[in-house]
Amino acid sequence: MTAPLETPLLETRGVWQRFGGLVANSDVSISVGRGEIVGLIGPNGAGKSTLFNLIAGVLPPTQGSIMFDGEDVTRLPAAERCQRGVGRTFQVVKSFETMTVIDNVIVGALIRNTKMRIARQKAYEVLEFCGLAARADKLAADLVPSEKRRLEVARALATEPKLLLLDEVLTGLTPVEAQTGVELVRKVRATGVTVLMVEHVMEIVMPLVDRAIVLNLGKVLVEGKPADVVRNPEVISAYLGDRHAVGA
Amino acid sequence: MDTHFAQRRRRDLIVAACLAVIAALVPLFVKDVYVQNIMVLTLMYAALSQSWNILSGYCGQISLGHALYFGLGAYTTALLFTKFGVLPWFGMLAGGAISAVIAMALGYPCFRLRGHYFVIATIVIAEIALLLIQNWDWAGAALGIDIPVRGDSWLKFQFARSKLPYFYFALALACVAWLVTWWLEDSKWGYWWRAVKDNPDAAESLGVVVFNSKMGAAAVSAFLVAVGGSFYAQFVSYIDPESVMGFQFSLLMALPAVLGGIGTLWGPVLGAVILIPLTELTRSFVGGSGRGVDLIVYGALIVAISLALPKGLVSMFSGRKEATR
Numbered sequence: 001m002t003a004p005l006e007t008p009l010l011e012t013r014g015v016w017q018r019f020g021g022l023v024a025n026s027d028v029s030i031s032v033g034r035g036e037i038v039g040l041i042g043p044n045g046a047g048k049s050t051l052f053n054l055i056a057g058v059l060p061p062t063q064g065s066i067m068f069d070g071e072d073v074t075r076l077p078a079a080e081r082c083q084r085g086v087g088r089t090f091q092v093v094k095s096f097e098t099m100t101v102i103d104n105v106i107v108g109a110l111i112r113n114t115k116m117r118i119a120r121q122k123a124y125e126v127l128e129f130c131g132l133a134a135r136a137d138k139l140a141a142d143l144v145p146s147e148k149r150r151l152e153v154a155r156a157l158a159t160e161p162k163l164l165l166l167d168e169v170l171t172g173l174t175p176v177e178a179q180t181g182v183e184l185v186r187k188v189r190a191t192g193v194t195v196l197m198v199e200h201v202m203e204i205v206m207p208l209v210d211r212a213i214v215l216n217l218g219k220v221l222v223e224g225k226p227a228d229v230v231r232n233p234e235v236i237s238a239y240l241g242d243r244h245a246v247g248a
Numbered sequence: 249m250d251t252h253f254a255q256r257r258r259r260d261l262i263v264a265a266c267l268a269v270i271a272a273l274v275p276l277f278v279k280d281v282y283v284q285n286i287m288v289l290t291l292m293y294a295a296l297s298q299s300w301n302i303l304s305g306y307c308g309q310i311s312l313g314h315a316l317y318f319g320l321g322a323y324t325t326a327l328l329f330t331k332f333g334v335l336p337w338f339g340m341l342a343g344g345a346i347s348a349v350i351a352m353a354l355g356y357p358c359f360r361l362r363g364h365y366f367v368i369a370t371i372v373i374a375e376i377a378l379l380l381i382q383n384w385d386w387a388g389a390a391l392g393i394d395i396p397v398r399g400d401s402w403l404k405f406q407f408a409r410s411k412l413p414y415f416y417f418a419l420a421l422a423c424v425a426w427l428v429t430w431w432l433e434d435s436k437w438g439y440w441w442r443a444v445k446d447n448p449d450a451a452e453s454l455g456v457v458v459f460n461s462k463m464g465a466a467a468v469s470a471f472l473v474a475v476g477g478s479f480y481a482q483f484v485s486y487i488d489p490e491s492v493m494g495f496q497f498s499l500l501m502a503l504p505a506v507l508g509g510i511g512t513l514w515g516p517v518l519g520a521v522i523l524i525p526l527t528e529l530t531r532s533f534v535g536g537s538g539r540g541v542d543l544i545v546y547g548a549l550i551v552a553i554s555l556a557l558p559k560g561l562v563s564m565f566s567g568r569k570e571a572t573r
Contacts, residue, residue: 056453082455090453096446098511107443110436111455119436120253137252159454 007070009034009163009194010055015064017050024050025061026218032163037185037195039209039226041202043239047218048198049091052167055196056088057081069162083111087161089152091168091198095140102127102136104151108158123158130154130184146177153184157193164188166197170204182208202239206230214238257434260513264430268423275412282532284411288483290524291418292476297504297516298425299472304502305511306429306438307465308445309359312498313370316377317347317470319493321477323381326393326487329404336405340478344471351470352463359462374498381489392488395481405482414483421479422517425472429513432468441465445511473501507553509560518561523549 008031017025024047032038042048054061057078065074073081082088087108096104105123106116113119127133130150135143143151149169156164170181185208189195199205206212206226213223216238222229229235271291275284296318304310324346325339334342358369382390400407407413432438440461443451448458481487508519530545557563 058449077457078452079455079457082453088453090450094447094450096443096450098446099442103439103442107439107451107456108454110439114436116434116436155450155454 008032008067009069010196011067012051012055013065013067015051015054015061015066017047017054017059018062023218025054028064028215028218028220030213030220030223032194032196034194035189035192036211037189037197037209039205039212040196040198040215041200041205041212042215042221044200045217046215046238048200048215049167050218051215052088052165052198056086056165082159082161085160085162086165087156087159087163088165089149089156089167089169091171093145093148093152095143095148095151097139097141099140100136101132101138101140101143101151104140105154105158108155112160126154126158129157129187131180146173146181149173149181150184153188157188161193163194163196166195168198168200170197170199171201178204202230257430260430264423264426268419271419272416275415281411284415286525286528288411288414288418289528290520291415291422292480292483293500293504293524294517294520295418295422295425296473296476296501297508297520298422298429299469299476300501301505301511301516302429302432302441302472303462303465303469305505305515306432306445307441307462308511309462309465310367310502311370311469312367312495312502313372313374314469314473314501315493315495315497316374317351317473318477318480318497318501319377319381319489320347320350321474321479322481322487322492323387323393323477324474325478326395326481327387330393330395335403336478336482340475343474343478347470347474348467351466355463355466359459359466371495371498374493374495378489378493381493388488390489392486392491395485395487397485406485414479417479418483421476426513426517428468428472433513437461437464442511503550507550507561509562512560512562514562514565515560522561 010032012028012030015025015028016023028047028051040048040051053059055066057073057076057080060075065072067073068081068084068086071084073084076084096107102120102123105126106119109119109122109126113122124133124136127136130153132147132150132154135147140148140151153166153169166185170178173181182204185195185197197205197209206229209226211223212226212229214221214229214235221238222232222235274287278284278287296314300311300314321340321343324343325336328334328339328342329336354373358366358373361369381387387393395406397406397408398404400409402413405417440451440456443454443456444458444461451461452458477492480492484491504519504523505516506519507523508517509515526545526549530541553561
């Protein structure tokens with residue numbers, strides 16, 4: 001069952017997350033429309049990763065609800081959300097190190113294909129899409145860091161997600177690698193997958209995203225078109241401090 | 249790439265078939281009962297270690313309490329036969345089923361533990377079970393159970409005069425355990441288990457229900473080990489708690505797989521073929537006073553192999569393509 005097209009694919013409604021006395025997310029309400037590329041940005045400690053984990057289902061929010069594809073998924077565990085079409089990558093890469101690259105991707109493909117032969121075929125196609133086909137029979141442990149990032153994306157894509165959550169996949173790459181990554185994200189969107197990406201390096205994401213949501217101190221600070229967001233004094237002050245905001 | 253993978257699996261199957269045929273022919277030439285005895289034990293431990301490897305090698309949940317399932321299989325078969333006259337063949341299945349259920353019941357709390365805590369839990373639980381059996385009068389308590397032997401019979405699976413039937417059963421068991429592993433290796437369970445071992449969080453994010461995967465591995469592993477225990481009870485025809493549920497069995501199931509190559513298809517077989525004859529030989533030749541010497545040999549061997557071949561003995565054969573697994 002698919003919800004009507006006008007409902008957003010993802011919606012968080014008044015989400016709070018507290019860790020003891022620390023409030024990581026307070027009253028966060030965001031929505032991501034079908035086919036969009038949305039950037040979730042903000043300085044370190046803004047609560048991006050927490051919100052990301054709440055959406056992926058690593059833990060349930062203290063308060064509030066999360067709607068995916070028109071259904072309430074607030075209490076569903078990560079595996080169940082993957083089943084419903086949420087794919088994710090990890091900021092600190094979590095490859096299956098003792099398995100080959102193709103085997104890593106097969107694990108993802110198995111959720112939609114129970115026949116091994118078809119899952120293997122599907123995994124190979126995804127590797128080609130991500131430019132990793134030449135590495136298929138290598139051990140994941142032997143990949144260089146940028147390839148491991150792409151493997152994270154490939155594995156998530158093999159689960160045929162409706163929403164792909166990218167956690168700082170472009171951070172820490174050389175400019176050339178980052179550019180390849182940007183092109184990959186565009187290609188992914190072109191296949192009809194919605195993308196929500198967390199980054200804290202604005203220069204990389206701003207040209208790529210349709211819309212940016214800025215978190216600061218656990219709250220939504222601003223959201224809007226990238227060009228508007230980067231000029232917003234509140235955003236500049238959050239990133240660089242109040243002194244710079246005045247001069248901007 | 250697809251064919252390369254399929255070729256390797258087909259080659260494994262052919263090699264296994266050849267080895268099984270060769271093994272089946274060995275007793276035609278080797279008539280010595282002592283040697284046959286060692287061969288039976290070697291095959292049995294190959295089967296046990298292969299089964300242990302499913303949970304601990306592929307799924308990465310290291311158990312040092314598998315003696316529990318071995319003992320459960322042995323006791324279920326022996327009790328059903330001596331108390332109710334149920335044939336060992338049914339006892340074997342009952343023992344396997346009971347063990348699988350108990351493995352899942354124990355897994356329910358224990359699979360929430362990670363790493364060393366899980367290992368400790370498996371040891372403690374097996375020790376508790378040992379104490380319970382030792383104090384259970386109906387099951388023979390510390391004295392154990394004597395299985396009455398009333399002549400050679402496949403129906404009752406007992407043979408007083410010849411070791412050969414036991415040999416062929418042990419061979420069949422080793423083949424079944426190997427085939428189950430071979431089949432699982434290229435099934436969704438096999439992939440899920442290796443993913444769970446390598447990184448449970450990433451596995452969960454790809455739709456793998458980590459908890460259920462561990463439960464599945466525990467059930468299959470416990471079932472096969474219990475069948476081995478049933479076989480052992482028939483083979484020795486006398487069991488007591490220490491001789492089927494002692495901690496040394498847990499170690500003897502783990503060691504061949506660890507030495508041969510943990511989480512590999514061939515590791516347990518290779519490890520058993522080297523380790524078990526070695527222990528048996530040292531045990532007999534070093535003599536009655538040498539109870540500790542075979543353990544010293546183990547120790548030295550494990551240290552030597554883990555230093556020289558940290559990925560196990562199989563890595564000697566694999567060359568480039570499979571050093572991986």
